[in-house]
Amino acid sequence: HQDPLSPGRLEQTLWQASDVDSQMSQLVGLLELSEDERHMRHLLVTLFQEVFTEFFPGCTIVPFGSSVNGFDIHGCDLDLLLDLEPTKSLQASSQAAPRAGSGSGAEDSILTDIDLAATPVPEVLELVATVLRRCVPGVRRVRAVPTARRPVVKFCHKQSGLAGDISIDNRLALLNTRYLQLCAEADERVRPLVYAVRLWAKQQGLAGPLLNNYALTLLVLFFLQTRSPPVLPTVAQLRDMAGDEDRTVVCGWDCSFPRDVALLEPSSNTESSLLAEFFHTFGDFDFAGQVISLREGRALPLPPPALPEASEGLKLGPLNLQDPFELSHNVAANVNEKTASRFGRCCRDAAKYCRSLQYRQKSSKGRAWGLTRLFQPGAVEPGAGNAGAFLINIPLGSTGGSEQLGREPRGRGPWFWEVCAAIGFVLRDVLKCSCTAGRPPGAPSEDLGLSGASVVSEELPMGPDTEEEPQAVGCKRHAPETPNGTELPEGKRPRMNNPEETANWSCTVWHRVWTGRRRVRRQLQHSDGPEGHELELEQKVSEAIVQQEGDGHPAEPLLCFEASARVGGTRWVLLRLLPSPAPPGPLFRDFFHFLQSFLPIAVRRRLGGGPGPQD
Numbered sequence: 001h002q003d004p005l006s007p008g009r010l011e012q013t014l015w016q017a018s019d020v021d022s023q024m025s026q027l028v029g030l031l032e033l034s035e036d037e038r039h040m041r042h043l044l045v046t047l048f049q050e051v052f053t054e055f056f057p058g059c060t061i062v063p064f065g066s067s068v069n070g071f072d073i074h075g076c077d078l079d080l081l082l083d084l085e086p087t088k089s090l091q092a093s094s095q096a097a098p099r100a101g102s103g104s105g106a107e108d109s110i111l112t113d114i115d116l117a118a119t120p121v122p123e124v125l126e127l128v129a130t131v132l133r134r135c136v137p138g139v140r141r142v143r144a145v146p147t148a149r150r151p152v153v154k155f156c157h158k159q160s161g162l163a164g165d166i167s168i169d170n171r172l173a174l175l176n177t178r179y180l181q182l183c184a185e186a187d188e189r190v191r192p193l194v195y196a197v198r199l200w201a202k203q204q205g206l207a208g209p210l211l212n213n214y215a216l217t218l219l220v221l222f223f224l225q226t227r228s229p230p231v232l233p234t235v236a237q238l239r240d241m242a243g244d245e246d247r248t249v250v251c252g253w254d255c256s257f258p259r260d261v262a263l264l265e266p267s268s269n270t271e272s273s274l275l276a277e278f279f280h281t282f283g284d285f286d287f288a289g290q291v292i293s294l295r296e297g298r299a300l301p302l303p304p305p306a307l308p309e310a311s312e313g314l315k316l317g318p319l320n321l322q323d324p325f326e327l328s329h330n331v332a333a334n335v336n337e338k339t340a341s342r343f344g345r346c347c348r349d350a351a352k353y354c355r356s357l358q359y360r361q362k363s364s365k366g367r368a369w370g371l372t373r374l375f376q377p378g379a380v381e382p383g384a385g386n387a388g389a390f391l392i393n394i395p396l397g398s399t400g401g402s403e404q405l406g407r408e409p410r411g412r413g414p415w416f417w418e419v420c421a422a423i424g425f426v427l428r429d430v431l432k433c434s435c436t437a438g439r440p441p442g443a444p445s446e447d448l449g450l451s452g453a454s455v456v457s458e459e460l461p462m463g464p465d466t467e468e469e470p471q472a473v474g475c476k477r478h479a480p481e482t483p484n485g486t487e488l489p490e491g492k493r494p495r496m497n498n499p500e501e502t503a504n505w506s507c508t509v510w511h512r513v514w515t516g517r518r519r520v521r522r523q524l525q526h527s528d529g530p531e532g533h534e535l536e537l538e539q540k541v542s543e544a545i546v547q548q549e550g551d552g553h554p555a556e557p558l559l560c561f562e563a564s565a566r567v568g569g570t571r572w573v574l575l576r577l578l579p580s581p582a583p584p585g586p587l588f589r590d591f592f593h594f595l596q597s598f599l600p601i602a603v604r605r606r607l608g609g610g611p612g613p614q615d
């Protein structure tokens with residue numbers, strides 16, 4: 001069973017789409033839960049309901065969050081609300097009239113010794129955790145988190161592999177889930193846009209505990225409220241459309257809106273490039289100086305009194321996103337300065353890319369185009385230990401490679417080493433970087449840059465060319481130098497027994513080999529004729545750029561970085577670049593953007609495959 005979320009698979013399918021619009025709609029199909037997955041969630045909810053009813057008569061288990069809000073993706077967590085209000089009422093009535101309570105079941109349960117209404121939340125959570133641990137088959141890793149803003153019990157379910165949370169007091173979440181669901185149903189452009197923004201933010205390392213999927217979704221909905229004409233109505237307008245049966249107040253907040261999407265007027269907005277517009281809008285947005293209000297469908301300027309009274313207590317920060325119902329809650333209150341400004345910067349980068357031909361037009365040469373490039377994990381990996389790393393996905397596609405590549409699709413083994421050898425070859429021999437291979441324990445480093453299949457003759461599409469004047473170029477190779485082109489015997493190949501091990505290189509870039517390649521390539525093709533191997537041609541392009549600088553190499557290197565490769569999934573390698581010094585300047589970013597599209601294709605060529613996904 002292939003992981004539908006594996007980046008190789010996602011990229012491959014999107015690569016094959018005919019245009020960005022179809023990429024957008026295919027994205028939803030690729031990510032959303034299958035019927036089987038939904039069924040599994042339904043069975044789990046039923047199981048939980050049965051078990052909890054035994055202990056808490058009258059209680060209900062209600063799913064909320066992404067399992068049911070229309071923005072589900074494979075493996076998303078299972079958010080559940082355990083509603084104990086009916087149990088409390090039952091208990092109260094049986095306490096008031098002990099004999100009359102017979103038959104409710106409350107007196108037979110563990111509740112005989114506990115007054116649920118008077119028990120502090122942490123104790124109720126422990127009780128719920130105990131029931132989960134002892135009585136729900138397949139449930140593992142149960143732990144109560146009483147200190148969260150919304151206290152929960154976390155769990156995992158072994159057979160389904162699902163992780164989940166049980167809240168005991170979060171009725172607002174049920175309502176905002178229903179609101180998200182209404183928006184998802186209101187216009188067919190909403191779901192693709194939310195999926196695209198969520199995945200983009202995840203790949204850029206922006207999404208996480210600080211800026212979670214709920215907050216990202218609200219940003220998209222707000223954006224859609226502010227189009228002209230609007231794609232979605234404001235929450236205040238929805239309140240006015242609500243019928244009597246839709247009127248609800250939770251914790252003092254008005255949560256009235258139509259439950260039936262048929263009550264909404266279809267939007268007269270016909271825009272098609274909403275994703276590009278989203279990036280454009282938020283790339284240029286004053287997050288700290290205003291409050292994003294979905295209720296009013298506009299940004300309210302700060303400081304107050306622009307804010308209505310209900311917003312009292314709203315914790316202001318670098319990103320102010322007011323909950324659509326709980327108006328005193330800033331959904332993005334935890335977002336720090338750094339994340340907020342990086343969000344803006346990533347939006348600007350994405351908006352710029354969306355204006356390029358590479359975004360709008362399918363590549364005929366197998367390079368990343370349209371959404372695929374947006375989804376490349378191009379920015380900083382989340383997590384403290386990885387801060388500052390730039391990632392390049394190398395999906396190997398369904399073609400090419402040696403026999404070993406085909407035989408050992410999973411785990412480390414000869415196929416991984418062939419890919420590493422190809423990476424080393426491209427960095428050093430094609431791009432003329434100084435590149436020394438690190439030594440995994442017990443492994444000869446020489447192999448990393450040298451072994452591999454022979455160069456093949458096919459057109460090699462190359463990355464985005466900046467068409468600037470080529471700058472001073474030259475090349476110096478670092479010791480230790482290794483004999484070129486030799487294939488180590490099978491027995492001498494480095495083996496990786498420790499799954500944490502990776503292949504490592506220290507690289508120095510001396511010349512702007514990423515600049516002006518297209519022009520040099522054209523000149524070379526013109527003088528040499530169309531023949532020749534594509535990787536050889538790329539080698540010559542680099543050499544020509546190096547020569548244009550004159551002999552020797554500059555006193556100072558242009559860039560230095562550490563690179564490490566590891567298996568990312570089935571037929572997919574993840575290369576991590578750590579620039580030094582960090583954070584890197586614009587030069588490294590330029591080089592990285594070039595390498596992001598150049599390297600995967602060149603590696604596949606080196607391995608004897610085609611551009612991969614387009615084959």
Ligand code: ATP
Binds near residue numbers: 176213214323330332
């Ligand atoms: P996913 O689980 O795929 O990340 P999700 O929409 O389920 O997406 P969660 O973080 O699991 O997101 O949150 C579940 C629900 O909890 C949300 O749908 C929302 O109702 C509520 N919620 C989450 N974060 C917040 C928040 N910052 N403020 C208010 N409610 C929130």
Ligand code: MG
Binds near residue numbers: 065066076078
């Ligand atoms: Mg969730």
